[in-house]
Amino acid sequence: MRGYAIADVDLASFDRQFRARCRVQWPDRYRLLDALPADAPRIARGGGVSYVAASFGGDAISQGLGAFDRLLAFDADAGRLTVEAGARIGDVQRFALAHGWYLPIAPGHPRASIGGCIAADVHGKNPARDGTFRAQVEAIELTAPMRGTVVASASRNTELFNATFAGFGLTGIVTRATLRLARPPAALVLRRVPVRDFAEAARVLREAANAPVLYGWHDGRPGHFGRGVVRIGLASDAPETKRAMLPRAGRDLPASITPLPFALWNRAGIAVANTWLGLRWCRPGQSPLALADALFPLNDARTYFAGYGNNGMVEAQWLVPHARFEAFAGGLADTVARDRPLIALIASKLFAGAPDGFSFDGAGIALAIQIPAPAESRQRAFLGALAELAIVHGGRPNLIKESTLDAAAARRAIAGFDAARARLAAHNPGGLHTSELARRIAL
Amino acid sequence: MTALVVGASSGLGRALASELARRKHDLLLVASGPRDLEALAADLNLRHGVAVRALALDLGREADPGARIAAALEGLSPLSALLLPVGVSREDDDFSLDVSRIGQLLAINLHAPLAIVHALLPKLLETRGVVVLFGSIAAIRGRGRNVVYASAKRGLVSLYESLRQRHRSSELRVHLYQLGFLATNLTHGMQLPMPATDPVVIAKTVIDRLAHGSACWYVPRKFALIALVVRALPWTIYRRMRG
Numbered sequence: 001m002r003g004y005a006i007a008d009v010d011l012a013s014f015d016r017q018f019r020a021r022c023r024v025q026w027p028d029r030y031r032l033l034d035a036l037p038a039d040a041p042r043i044a045r046g047g048g049v050s051y052v053a054a055s056f057g058g059d060a061i062s063q064g065l066g067a068f069d070r071l072l073a074f075d076a077d078a079g080r081l082t083v084e085a086g087a088r089i090g091d092v093q094r095f096a097l098a099h100g101w102y103l104p105i106a107p108g109h110p111r112a113s114i115g116g117c118i119a120a121d122v123h124g125k126n127p128a129r130d131g132t133f134r135a136q137v138e139a140i141e142l143t144a145p146m147r148g149t150v151v152a153s154a155s156r157n158t159e160l161f162n163a164t165f166a167g168f169g170l171t172g173i174v175t176r177a178t179l180r181l182a183r184p185p186a187a188l189v190l191r192r193v194p195v196r197d198f199a200e201a202a203r204v205l206r207e208a209a210n211a212p213v214l215y216g217w218h219d220g221r222p223g224h225f226g227r228g229v230v231r232i233g234l235a236s237d238a239p240e241t242k243r244a245m246l247p248r249a250g251r252d253l254p255a256s257i258t259p260l261p262f263a264l265w266n267r268a269g270i271a272v273a274n275t276w277l278g279l280r281w282c283r284p285g286q287s288p289l290a291l292a293d294a295l296f297p298l299n300d301a302r303t304y305f306a307g308y309g310n311n312g313m314v315e316a317q318w319l320v321p322h323a324r325f326e327a328f329a330g331g332l333a334d335t336v337a338r339d340r341p342l343i344a345l346i347a348s349k350l351f352a353g354a355p356d357g358f359s360f361d362g363a364g365i366a367l368a369i370q371i372p373a374p375a376e377s378r379q380r381a382f383l384g385a386l387a388e389l390a391i392v393h394g395g396r397p398n399l400i401k402e403s404t405l406d407a408a409a410a411r412r413a414i415a416g417f418d419a420a421r422a423r424l425a426a427h428n429p430g431g432l433h434t435s436e437l438a439r440r441i442a443l
Numbered sequence: 444m445t446a447l448v449v450g451a452s453s454g455l456g457r458a459l460a461s462e463l464a465r466r467k468h469d470l471l472l473v474a475s476g477p478r479d480l481e482a483l484a485a486d487l488n489l490r491h492g493v494a495v496r497a498l499a500l501d502l503g504r505e506a507d508p509g510a511r512i513a514a515a516l517e518g519l520s521p522l523s524a525l526l527l528p529v530g531v532s533r534e535d536d537d538f539s540l541d542v543s544r545i546g547q548l549l550a551i552n553l554h555a556p557l558a559i560v561h562a563l564l565p566k567l568l569e570t571r572g573v574v575v576l577f578g579s580i581a582a583i584r585g586r587g588r589n590v591v592y593a594s595a596k597r598g599l600v601s602l603y604e605s606l607r608q609r610h611r612s613s614e615l616r617v618h619l620y621q622l623g624f625l626a627t628n629l630t631h632g633m634q635l636p637m638p639a640t641d642p643v644v645i646a647k648t649v650i651d652r653l654a655h656g657s658a659c660w661y662v663p664r665k666f667a668l669i670a671l672v673v674r675a676l677p678w679t680i681y682r683r684m685r686g
Contacts (some may be wrong), residue, residue: 005628005629005632006631006632007631007632007633008632009632024632026628026631026632027628028452028453028454028457028627028628029452029453029476029479030478030479031476032628067453067628068482070482070483070485070486071485071486071489071490072482072486072489073483073485073489084482095489096491112553190567350555
């Protein structure tokens with residue numbers, strides 16, 4: 001389309017499970033962002049690092065917001081920062097930390113955009129303590145052809161404000177956001193608590209609910225299933241624990257990682273990695289933790305993601321209520337023992353919020369299970385069994401992570417799916433904002 | 444010292460503004476879109492702690508842009524650098540434009556730089572400053588495309604020569620960059636005969652050279668040789684070339 005800075009570009013989701021040749025607009029000024037014909041299907045594209053295809057596909061024009069990455073206003077006393085939606089979370093953290101503030105809720109990838117964090121309502125290092133991204137957003141500005149540009153907050157255009165979090169970009173293009181910053185801990189120490197299984201991990205997670213950083217790492221192999229360590233990052237003022245607090249820009253994980261020409265995460269590779277991590281991590285103790293490392297753990301994971309090879313990976317993330325978690329974990333252990341899927345890693349996190357719409361929140365324990373070669377029948381069957389098991393136990397999927405979940409399973413798994421979909425549709429007349437994710441789960 | 448960037452809201456202009464702010468220059472930014480300009484000014488001020496003033500100006504319609512800009516400089520530190528990465532081209536610039544569009548192209552690509560240089564010359568002479576002009580390889584030799592755009596850019600070469608002829612480097616330095624393709628939204632997705640250069644890379648080079656004496660540079664450098672060859676081609680051969 002001449003005059004709109006649009007070109008055909010090959011795009012892939014971060015997990016490499018969906019690829020498509022898409023029309024991508026690269027506006028560098030507001031008038032170009034607003035210039036698309038009013039009836040042109042579209043979707044905002046920020047950092048392009050969503051595991052699933054949330055910013056492209058579905059015959060939409062992807063509107064790249066990379067040029068809209070500016071810091072607009074900063075109140076150093078109150079800790080309020082207004083930014084354009086294309087600003088990367090890593091850059092925002094760098095600025096905030098340099099001025100004595102930070103965003104406690106941040107995804108692991110530093111190139112995720114603020115708009116993307118809002119659209120996915122991401123969680124951070126301890127969602128039980130901090131909530132999800134919406135908890136630190138004071139106001140947003142959205143633009144949509146039929147509605148124009150509006151500001152939404154908890155007291156203004158409230159329905160639109162609430163629907164936009166975990167709205168996957170379907171309520172309009174978020175152009176600006178005002179963020180509520182928090183004071184960072186002076187320093188962190190990382191306490192390691194080895195656990196034998198998920199039941200023990202759940203107990204340790206619940207006891208450490210107020211830690212700034214809290215998550216578990218677990219072995220997913222049959223015979224070792226659930227064994228791991230809960231990592232508890234605690235605020236500390238001890239001078240010997242102080243480390244550089246600013247994440248370095250040069251260390252940022254790239255948006256797209258070139259895969260290794262072979263899959264490192266086969267059965268032998270996973271065994272070696274898990275054994276090594278077990279020896280390194282699964283012993284009690286504590287050590288200083290740099291806030292930078294706590295905020296962006298994926299910066300050290302380039303080889304890990306490349307190791308999935310061309311076939312990529314899938315992350316299935318399910319949040320299971322406390323009352324059902326041990327039964328779910330037991331059933332999952334049985335499934336793994338029986339079907340022997342390849343599982344590269346499992347991470348556990350504690351949640352203590354209330355779900356709203358499609359948000360990934362609730363009161364319970366979440367397991368993020370990353371598996372290689374998801375196209376293989378054994379792996380595909382495991383993902384199906386996992387979804388079934390999770391749904392039976394009241395589990396809730398993280399839609400921004402899981403790229404194999406179909407519309408029927410999503411509908412069964414999300415309580416109030418139809419109401420949440422209707423809420424999005426009310427702010428998206430004609431389904432103008434769309435994506436592959438929206439198409440796949442029939443939003 | 445203050446640097447003035449005209450055409451600052453996007454592409455090379457934005458990259459130049461960012462690089463200047465990184466090096467702690469106060470800035471006056473001029474472009475047509477007030478929303479983009481205000482956002483950029485706020486960003487550079489917050490990130491780098493420099494004074495940044497924004498002036499929204501439609502160079503295609505403004506009769507006396509130099510006077511507006513000179514007025515906007517009041518109260519800022521003395522002007523030491525004037526950068527003019529301003530320009531606009533059209534796909535239909537092939538003798539099919541009507542007279543108003545020809546006027547608009549000339550206004551933005553030639554009249555505005557001339558008028559701004561005229562208006563600010565006394566201030567730049569006071570600080571022994573630098574004028575940085577940006578030409579285009581499209582203007583190396585006239586073609587059936589980019590007719591008005593190339594004419595205007597060729598006019599900038601004449602402006603560069605006039606300034607150099609009139610003022611010694613000790614009084615005023617004049618830089619002219621003859622640019623190839625830039626990786627901006629204008630070339631996004633286009634099939635180009637050679638790779639486009641990142642404006643951030645060019646901006647760093649331009650600002651690195653701000654203290655240099657008057658000179659003309661081709662970016663990328665290989666265009667200097669290409670320009671030499673194209674200019675040396677006999678007319679009978681050149682006229683048969685297309686593209």
